[in-house]
Amino acid sequence: MHRPIYLDCHATTPLDERVLAAMLPYFTQHFGNPASVAHQYGWEAEAAVQLSRQVLADAIHAAPEEIVFTSGATEANNLAIKGVAEAYFSKGRHLITLQTEHSAILDPCRYLQTLGFEVTILPVQPDGLLDLDILEKAIRPDTILISVMAANNEIGVLQPLAEIGAICHHHQILFHTDAAQAIGKIPLDVQAMQIDLMSLTAHKVYGPKGIGALYVRRCDPRVQLAPQLHGGGHERGRRSGTLYTPQIVGLATAVQLGLDELESETLRQVELRDRLWHKLQPLTGLHLNGHPSQRLPGNLNISVEQVDGQALALGLQPIAAVSAGSACTSAKLEPSHVLTALGRSPELAHASLRFGLGRFNTLAEIDRVAEGVIETIQALRSR
Numbered sequence: 491m492h493r494p495i496y497l498d499c500h501a502t503t504p505l506d507e508r509v510l511a512a513m514l515p516y517f518t519q520h521f522g523n524p525a526s527v528a529h530q531y532g533w534e535a536e537a538a539v540q541l542s543r544q545v546l547a548d549a550i551h552a553a554p555e556e557i558v559f560t561s562g563a564t565e566a567n568n569l570a571i572k573g574v575a576e577a578y579f580s581k582g583r584h585l586i587t588l589q590t591e592h593s594a595i596l597d598p599c600r601y602l603q604t605l606g607f608e609v610t611i612l613p614v615q616p617d618g619l620l621d622l623d624i625l626e627k628a629i630r631p632d633t634i635l636i637s638v639m640a641a642n643n644e645i646g647v648l649q650p651l652a653e654i655g656a657i658c659h660h661h662q663i664l665f666h667t668d669a670a671q672a673i674g675k676i677p678l679d680v681q682a683m684q685i686d687l688m689s690l691t692a693h694k695v696y697g698p699k700g701i702g703a704l705y706v707r708r709c710d711p712r713v714q715l716a717p718q719l720h721g722g723g724h725e726r727g728r729r730s731g732t733l734y735t736p737q738i739v740g741l742a743t744a745v746q747l748g749l750d751e752l753e754s755e756t757l758r759q760v761e762l763r764d765r766l767w768h769k770l771q772p773l774t775g776l777h778l779n780g781h782p783s784q785r786l787p788g789n790l791n792i793s794v795e796q797v798d799g800q801a802l803a804l805g806l807q808p809i810a811a812v813s814a815g816s817a818c819t820s821a822k823l824e825p826s827h828v829l830t831a832l833g834r835s836p837e838l839a840h841a842s843l844r845f846g847l848g849r850f851n852t853l854a855e856i857d858r859v860a861e862g863v864i865e866t867i868q869a870l871r872s873r
Contacts (some may be wrong), residue, residue, distance in 0.1 A: 494809055496811045496851075497811060497845045499694075500646070507819065513698065517736050535733075539559075545746050556705050558705075562691045569717075570704055570706075572601075573715040574713070574715065575634070585607060585633070586628050588639070588830040592668060610628045618781055619647060635664045639668040642671070643670070645780030645829075648783050651667060651678075651683040664711075670702070692745075760787045763858055766783075769856070778832070780832070788848055802866065810862060823837030
């Protein structure tokens, strides 16, 4: 049976075979608990975990002691936001984030509002970028945290992290970024960008699902964090639970491969993305969502006039696996909150497609998808 071409790499990516090869020995041969320090099995697992911690730290210019392993970016986001709120509530109870953030940011913020915290959710410009002047004006004496994602999961827009970090540092406010979509795809430097907390995950960068990490700065300033999981005092007391060694090895291997191939893969994906956009130009009523160039190399998000969004998504299923509307809430009928934040009408937000190009896509696939998209849209318009 013919399977559709996979172009949904912002939802998840296939596991790279090189990552799988690195993981396999830790399921069967080196299966020890990293916390078992009395014998060789534990030492082997601990050594793998520490090496992986060093790889991740080097990838973002951090120290290995600043890496906390989690079950993924959602847990890392919750640990960052709730952990900071609980640790700093005596200093202030005001947080700032954006309308276009992932629900793993917005929902913890809404939860904190039920506990008496105040959250300012800033708008973005029509291209998806944050207006830094608006950010400055939103800061209050009791602001304790600003959370802005590095790369948007729907429109791929890359926020100016270094400039945001400078503003946060100037006002002595902690800066958190959700870098789930960015790690291994764009350069990240927590020192140069003055980032205090950074959430990471493996499955967006050809690693396994179920593993992520949170970077927590330990000096200038030393970030205080209230743990959200209690049990065995793992991860220096910041996140209890037996470390999943195969997944941790997979995360580190995936990130390292992404960095090793960053330059060549960026050029290749930009070429494929631009070719897809060019091939779709014969369509009328086509809108690009998000900044035209300040976006992830493999991201193309479009809205199409005079087409029913659900019919478009169904029509494309045999051709390509893409996301229609919001990625993590695509089962809902509400228009994407990211696209409506850009000023798109509900109709255009519904009739949107997110193409997430990845490592294993080819030029021939792009041409085939472009033809299929055009044929599908023309057929729907002719009804």
